[in-house]
Amino acid sequence: MSGAPGAGAPPPAATVGPVRVVGTGLLGASVGLALRGLGVDVVLHDPSRVTVLLARDLGAGRLPEPGDPAPALVVVAAPPDVTGDVVAAELAAHPDAVVTDVASVKGAVLDILRAAGADLTRYVGSHPMAGSERSGPTAARPDLFVGRPWVVVGTEASRPEAVLAVRSLATDLGATPVTLDARRHDEAVAVVSHVPQVVSSLVAARLRDADPAALDLAGQGLRDVTRIAAGDPGLWTAILAANAGAVLPALRAVRAELDDVVGALEQAAAGHGSHAWPDGALGTLAATIAAGNAGVARIPGKHGGARRDYDVVTVLIPDRPGELARLLTEMGAVGINLEELGLEHAPSQPVGLASISVLPGLGGTLEAELVSRGWRVAG
């Protein structure tokens, strides 16, 4: 009960409670866990009795009690297709509270709030860029948001103290607040998240009926392109439908360029073997790949800086416990820092391939040091 900070005392939170969390799945329960760790009073609600009790038992907060003070902040962490209605109901039920939500689409929520005549002075949307392949309160983590961007979406109607409350929530949870309006947010996630999801799914769908021999030839490129194709159909249907307005132009642009590629390949197939390439077909193919080069070069690298061209050294790792740790320990002894690491298992062989990225110019030194220590370096 001492007010003095000391070992085990939580760092001070800017967020003022009670905080009401509505929807105690992965995101809501993670918000609750993080706020509880900061000593903030968290009250949990979920339409599923099991889900809310599970979140409580995991330490994400407490159940409401008669005589509770009114919440200062409401965090709606509902599925995207019901978020608008839930936010409107919370704004009406708690007339002094700031209300935010964590849905990955923001314009559709605002449309519903405007149609419902909700009090937009107290609503500020959120989109924490965090998640997990798992869902539900059992997957929740107090550190889920640490180091992630947290988009804060106010409107002209938002009161400054409401915006500040949501930015403080993001900061308390270890995230980096990013201010965008709903349209810019929705267009941004269409390009960096929703279109990649659709396209990854379309590529993966081609594998359903593929020759088993084709699957045996799958390399890291296919694995990378299709990893997110394992996403949840229900969740993604709700997201894509809610952001249809922003996803459509980007997806139509993909289709237009795909049409160009198909057209060029039709010309190439017609000229096949004849060495008589039609004018322009090869240029279209090269332009498509070059445009991709230019786009991927814009993705920020480590710590938000420009993407680096790391030196990559690929090392064969015997498939035994401790071998990778030993490799990295020896790298440390050489004094070379690891920038990125990829692991790949060689098909049908008891050996893994570790791709070690180091700062440009250090690859040769690292390779020589590793080889001198008995490691096998591959291409």
Add this chain to the structure above:
Amino acid sequence: MSGAPGAGAPPPAATVGPVRVVGTGLLGASVGLALRGLGVDVVLHDPSRVTVLLARDLGAGRLPEPGDPAPALVVVAAPPDVTGDVVAAELAAHPDAVVTDVASVKGAVLDILRAAGADLTRYVGSHPMAGSERSGPTAARPDLFVGRPWVVVGTEASRPEAVLAVRSLATDLGATPVTLDARRHDEAVAVVSHVPQVVSSLVAARLRDADPAALDLAGQGLRDVTRIAAGDPGLWTAILAANAGAVLPALRAVRAELDDVVGALEQAAAGHGSHAWPDGALGTLAATIAAGNAGVARIPGKHGGARRDYDVVTVLIPDRPGELARLLTEMGAVGINLEELGLEHAPSQPVGLASISVLPGLGGTLEAELVSRGWRVAG
């Protein structure tokens, strides 16, 4: 000069030399390095004098000399668009040699050989599933092919000893030979490599003119989907044009499903905010994502076995040398083997996120052990 095996003596090679390597870039020089390591006589040729001298100086083989014995095996490692012509010339110039090539497209090479009236009894195509983001002889590695599938593409005309010579080459280089005919090979690589390349490039191309704020929201999903979009335009133009016949049907299927998604999103956008969803639109979106789920589940996992659903534990790693090695060492002490490892740097924070995949059921134990040792575990 002793014939007795001993320390430093190369393991016996099944490949009989001299082997003539035509094209001494990444793949050709890697073949040379590996064969030299096995004691096989390798003679190098490349239209570029600098490239061939560089490959020689790196140890990939020697230059031809007057009075050289005829090659027993010729390996053509030329760009895909000239491979057919070079193979035809080599078959004619070396009437007793088996000739193979390493181009990533096989039907187009055969078409050119048939049109040229080449001696197909001595030709067996290859496609080693190996490569590097780098190119040229300086990127060559004797271990480039270790643990990789090596597709061996004979025809009805191929003599059994020619097929055996190429299978032996693959085995000598540490690869796993996979027998396919040209059509199955080309359809397989269209689905697992060429279509993913085109689609990755199209997604990355959307980033060229994207809002800088959108790039700041880029997560691991976008990075994964677009990684191969950094591929070389010239090489990929040659590959796509040469395999147009197999890429087209797969790309048309992608386009047909993309049309369905665009149509569903147009319906969803029209019904936006009204809660009046048109019949079927949501079902189309969900079916697209579900089809991707089914496809990605067919990609083989570690050691060619079925893909596992690993437990994934995400750990925050301070961005200092040695921290990841310490983490893996402590995992080893706990007795839990690492199955897969991903590294991600948190934007604008001096911390990395390591995604540690372990066998199903071990995630909870690992997490508890790591937390008890002071590691921060995230979602």
